[in-house]
Amino acid sequence: MLLENLSYVEVEGYLSEKDVVLIPIGSTEQHSPYGLIGTDFITAEAIAREVGKRMDILVAPTITYGMSQHHMGFPGTVTLSPETLISLIKDVVNSFLEHGFRRIIFINGHGGNINAVNTAFEQLKYENKKGIFQIISWFLLPEVQEMEKMIFGDKNGYHATPSEVSITKYLRPEAFQTKPSSEREEIEKIETYWPLNKEEFKKVYPDGRMNSAPWLAKEKYGKLIMEEAVRILEEKIKKIVKMEIL
Numbered sequence: 001m002l003l004e005n006l007s008y009v010e011v012e013g014y015l016s017e018k019d020v021v022l023i024p025i026g027s028t029e030q031h032s033p034y035g036l037i038g039t040d041f042i043t044a045e046a047i048a049r050e051v052g053k054r055m056d057i058l059v060a061p062t063i064t065y066g067m068s069q070h071h072m073g074f075p076g077t078v079t080l081s082p083e084t085l086i087s088l089i090k091d092v093v094n095s096f097l098e099h100g101f102r103r104i105i106f107i108n109g110h111g112g113n114i115n116a117v118n119t120a121f122e123q124l125k126y127e128n129k130k131g132i133f134q135i136i137s138w139f140l141l142p143e144v145q146e147m148e149k150m151i152f153g154d155k156n157g158y159h160a161t162p163s164e165v166s167i168t169k170y171l172r173p174e175a176f177q178t179k180p181s182s183e184r185e186e187i188e189k190i191e192t193y194w195p196l197n198k199e200e201f202k203k204v205y206p207d208g209r210m211n212s213a214p215w216l217a218k219e220k221y222g223k224l225i226m227e228e229a230v231r232i233l234e235e236k237i238k239k240i241v242k243m244e245i246l
């Protein structure tokens with residue numbers, strides 16, 4: 001059930017029975033020469049929409065920009081500052097709260113968003129807002145990580161991972177016709193500090209990958225990993241839906 005396809009009358013009907021909404025959030029940032037700039041929001045959106053469909057719960061329009069400052073050395077990347085992202089999340093949550101939503105769950109595809117989103121939740125709680133505010137990052141779910149390890153071993157890395165690239169390959173195969181098909185044997189294992197600014201990031205990760213082998217991505221892996229993420233998210237959200245709001 002997509003919010004963007006409903007009328008306000010239908011939303012009123014939904015709210016008479018349910019108070020949960022899923023909000024996909026990702027980023028618009030480089031994912032190496034092998035992956036799509038939209039990877040993080042494309043994956044989060046597809047996973048959230050599939051969960052919403054199976055559970056018959058409302059999915060809000062996707063937040064396609066995130067906190068991507070360290071990727072700004074690569075063209076096509078668009079970043080929000082952490083301050084902007086905190087304000088954006090607060091405004092979105094407050095809007096849903098005003099109409100009676102109480103369980104507001106962000107399905108996240110980008111690690112760089114987590115700190116700001118949680119800070120927004122803490123600020124909302126400090127302002128005594130009633131409800132359950134959660135961010136669930138599909139790629140951090142232990143069951144998903146286990147599957148990724150089984151498929152890609154230690155070549156998944158932290159950014160432009162073959163897992164996320166596989167999901168986008170499964171969802172948008174046509175976009176990969178123009179991406180390199182060359183495979184490399186070795187991946188560099190780099191240890192560095194964090195956070196990095198855009199120059200530091202490019203120095204350490206010149207082609208945008210972070211210890212990953214995105215050329216290993218395959219549609220069939222994407223289907224498997226997405227299915228596992230959806231399955232675990234369903235379990236988690238079922239628990240949140242049953243939780244008592246204090």
Ligand SMILES: [Zn+2]
Binds near residue numbers: 040159161164
């Ligand atoms: Zn990503």
